[in-house]
Amino acid sequence: MLTLAIAGEPVPKGRPRVTSHGTYTPKRTRTAEQRIGWAMLQKYAGLQVDATSRFRVRLLFWTESTDGDVDNLAKTVLDGLQGVVWANDNQVDELLVERASRRGLKGTDIEIQRIVSPVVRGNYYGRSEADRYDARGARLDEE
Secondary structure: EEEEEEEEOOOOOOOOEEOOOOEEEEHHHHHHHHHHHHHHHOOOOOOOOOOOOOEEEEEEHHHHOOOHHHHHHHHHHHHOOOOOEOOOOHHHHEEEEEEEEOOOOEEEEEEEEEEEEEEHOOOOOOOOOHHEEEEOEEEOOOO
């Protein structure tokens, strides 16, 4: 398991800006993503990008405000770890995002685990592939 605590107010992913010169990510977002990536590499020297594993990620955002949707807060972290932990954030199969407000406490706690793909271990309700058939062999989830 990889864990990381980052001090400072969490930064929600900003909307891409479109200009006559192209599309770009706002500087505040880009800086936050780079900071997250560098912090992970600093803590885990020698960390290699894993392009094949699936991941479970738990994010806890400590913030004094409720500005920014939690999904945009998560996007900043997931994009910041792209090319550091995983090759593409579509390798994240499970994501738990929480936001807590506490005066004077600002930061982001990150926990990352490699997991077996949900397809291999059964569905999220604990049923395996064999449990999807009735006694006659008909699929239970077909209409």
